[in-house]
Amino acid sequence: MHRFWRRNRHWLTPTLFLLPGLILFSMVILAASAETVWISLHEWDGIGAKTWVGLANYAELADDPQFYVSLKNNIIWLLIFMLAPPMGLALALIVNQQIRGMRILKSLFFVPLVLATVTVGVVFGWVYDPTYGLLQLIFGLFGATAPALLSDENFATFAVAAAALWPQIAFCMVLFLAGLNNLNEDLIGAGRVDGARGWRMLRHVVLPQLSQVGFIAIAVTVIGALRSFDMVAVMTTGGPYGSSTVLAYQMYEESIFSYRFGYGAAIATVLFVIMISFIAWYLHGLIKAERSNA
Amino acid sequence: MYPRPIREDAKIQRALYVGAVTLVVALWLLPLLAVMLTSIRSNEELMAGNYWGWPQKFSLVENYTAVFEQTAMLRFFLNSLLITIPSVIGVLILSTLTGFVLSRYPFRGSNLIFALFVGGNFLPAQVMMIPVRDLMVRLGLYDTVYALIVFHIAFQTGFATLFMRNFIAALPGELFQAARAEGASPFQTLRHVVVPLVRPALAALAILTFTFIWNDYFWAIVLTQSDAVKPVTAGLNNLRGEWTSAWNIVSAATIFVALPPVVMFFLMQKHFISGLTMGAVKG
Numbered sequence: 001m002h003r004f005w006r007r008n009r010h011w012l013t014p015t016l017f018l019l020p021g022l023i024l025f026s027m028v029i030l031a032a033s034a035e036t037v038w039i040s041l042h043e044w045d046g047i048g049a050k051t052w053v054g055l056a057n058y059a060e061l062a063d064d065p066q067f068y069v070s071l072k073n074n075i076i077w078l079l080i081f082m083l084a085p086p087m088g089l090a091l092a093l094i095v096n097q098q099i100r101g102m103r104i105l106k107s108l109f110f111v112p113l114v115l116a117t118v119t120v121g122v123v124f125g126w127v128y129d130p131t132y133g134l135l136q137l138i139f140g141l142f143g144a145t146a147p148a149l150l151s152d153e154n155f156a157t158f159a160v161a162a163a164a165l166w167p168q169i170a171f172c173m174v175l176f177l178a179g180l181n182n183l184n185e186d187l188i189g190a191g192r193v194d195g196a197r198g199w200r201m202l203r204h205v206v207l208p209q210l211s212q213v214g215f216i217a218i219a220v221t222v223i224g225a226l227r228s229f230d231m232v233a234v235m236t237t238g239g240p241y242g243s244s245t246v247l248a249y250q251m252y253e254e255s256i257f258s259y260r261f262g263y264g265a266a267i268a269t270v271l272f273v274i275m276i277s278f279i280a281w282y283l284h285g286l287i288k289a290e291r292s293n294a
Numbered sequence: 295m296y297p298r299p300i301r302e303d304a305k306i307q308r309a310l311y312v313g314a315v316t317l318v319v320a321l322w323l324l325p326l327l328a329v330m331l332t333s334i335r336s337n338e339e340l341m342a343g344n345y346w347g348w349p350q351k352f353s354l355v356e357n358y359t360a361v362f363e364q365t366a367m368l369r370f371f372l373n374s375l376l377i378t379i380p381s382v383i384g385v386l387i388l389s390t391l392t393g394f395v396l397s398r399y400p401f402r403g404s405n406l407i408f409a410l411f412v413g414g415n416f417l418p419a420q421v422m423m424i425p426v427r428d429l430m431v432r433l434g435l436y437d438t439v440y441a442l443i444v445f446h447i448a449f450q451t452g453f454a455t456l457f458m459r460n461f462i463a464a465l466p467g468e469l470f471q472a473a474r475a476e477g478a479s480p481f482q483t484l485r486h487v488v489v490p491l492v493r494p495a496l497a498a499l500a501i502l503t504f505t506f507i508w509n510d511y512f513w514a515i516v517l518t519q520s521d522a523v524k525p526v527t528a529g530l531n532n533l534r535g536e537w538t539s540a541w542n543i544v545s546a547a548t549i550f551v552a553l554p555p556v557v558m559f560f561l562m563q564k565h566f567i568s569g570l571t572m573g574a575v576k577g
Contacts, residue, residue, distance in 0.1 A: 009480070010479075010480065011399075014395045017480070018392055018396070021392040021455065025410075025414060026410070027448075028444065028449070029422060029449055031425070032429065033421050036422060046428070091318075093296075096296070096297060097297075097299060102312075105316065107563055108322075109319060110567075111559075114505050114552075114555040114556055114558075114559045114566075116511060116526075116552065117527075118509075118527040118551070119527075119530070119551055122544065123328075123329050123548065125534075126332065126541070132345040134325060134328050175571060178567075183296055229418075229512055230511045230512060233511070233515070251420055251423070252420065255423070264423075265424050268423065268424065271420060271421055272421045275416070275417060279413050283409065283412065
């Protein structure tokens with residue numbers, strides 16, 4: 001035994017190193033994700049036996065008006081979130097100066113990033129409060145009355161997504177600041193000599209160099225928009241009348257509150273498929289970037 | 295540098311610039327400042343409708359002690375520590391091991407394993423909710439801190455592996471050749487070559503995963519039920535439901551929840567930012 005170990009330790013030890021993480025991750029994350037697809041083919045209350053129903057859950061989903069509301073809201077989230085990369089870039093451009101005192105100002109911009117989404121939800125609940133909130137204060141200055149955003153079915157999704165945009169912009173800003181630090185000084189200098197300034201400098205000299213960071217910022221933002229759950233759960237619980245729900249939240253509701261785990265799993269599977277295509281696109285982009293760097 | 299640096303000698307320009315940025319920061323953090331302001335206001339004042347005027351009386355101490363004495367926030371806070379600290383340690387250990395192997399021991403299928411770690415980490419938590427919840431129920435871990443610890447270690451290991459692999463791969467190859475020439479076993483290499491060199495990466499990773507886990511809300515409500523195990527995020531949301539009219543208390547509790555990650559961020563800013571940009575893959 002001891003001899004066997006000594007002779008083989010050069011491949012045995014690495015294998016043993018890899019296994020705990022790999023097993024845990026495969027069992028809890030990967031196998032569970034695959035199992036969701038399996039559960040979606042059943043009717044299940046979460047406790048008793050599962051009954052095979054084939055694609056019945058999906059057929060029901062196709063006729064469920066709520067499903068289309070969720071899907072539409074996910075798209076709204078996505079569109080609103082697309083503001084995060086340009087706004088993050090704008091903030092990064094504003095603060096990218098090395099002046100005394102700038103470091104602390106810069107880091108103040110990052111604060112929303114480290115807040116829990118529940119915190120952001122509570123904070124913005126306070127902003128949107130129709131009687132005493134910050135928004136009402138601002139409207140009041142003009143003698144107007146603020147709309148009750150969160151209890152209005154036309155506005156709720158926009159209000160929640162706008163609140164979620166706050167930390168997302170901060171995240172994009174961090175990425176772009178890192179990108180700005182890695183700009184090629186010679187190109188910028190050459191651009192200046194050629195008289196490129198302002199918008200033209202940004203458009204033709206700076207942005208092309210930020211394309212990789214921009215790609216990461218967009219990808220992370222897309223994924224962030226698709227996995228939105230916390231903010232909806234905290235700010236509106238999908239209401240009013242299910243108008244602000246998203247796929248993730250609808251799945252949670254169907255499973256935990258209505259005990260329809262099979263149906264919930266079907267919604268999760270739809271989300272899964274949408275997500276996988278984005279992840280594949282992202283990984284493809286990353287590998288391409290890594291190759292071009294090497 | 296871009297945009298063009300503001301010159302050191304242009305005093306007025308610099309002052310104007312700093313002033314403008316300060317104004318933008320203030321607007322940017324206005325929602326948070328509003329909550330901070332509310333958290334030091336007395337309940338009588340709120341009742342009387344003084345929401346935005348200068349507080350007549352500062353109730354900072356009263357409000358924050360009320361959070362401790364009249365709500366279960368302290369319990370939730372301890373729960374969060376009980377969940378977060380072991381999870382972070384677990385993630386650091388597992389990902390150092392996996393990152394080391396995946397970066398230094400090329401074998402067939404190594405890239406596939408790596409891609410699985412990274413890809414899995416991107417999946418929205420909701421996709422695996424039903425089976426993970428079921429798994430924890432069957433293991434008897436549901437509604438215990440262990441359910442959250444196990445899940446967070448598993449999930450964050452995906453991201454952390456990417457992080458550690460990239461970091462260890464960037465270490466100079468000569469070190470590893472020298473270790474091999476000396477006849478060091480993989481374990482000795484790990485202990486005497488890798489671990490001392492990856493300390494900065496571990497620091498960055500520790501703060502990042504701490505923040506992610508501390509801030510998690512979804513799994514907190516999916517895997518726990520009772521107040522005895524609930525972390526701060528779930529606790530805060532419940533509190534908000536119960537104390538609807540006491541905005542000052544809710545605000546104080548909100549600040550209390552936000553404090554650990556914010557303090558940690560300001561203490562170890564450099565590590566946090568480098569971690570975030572290096573592992574930008576995180577959603």
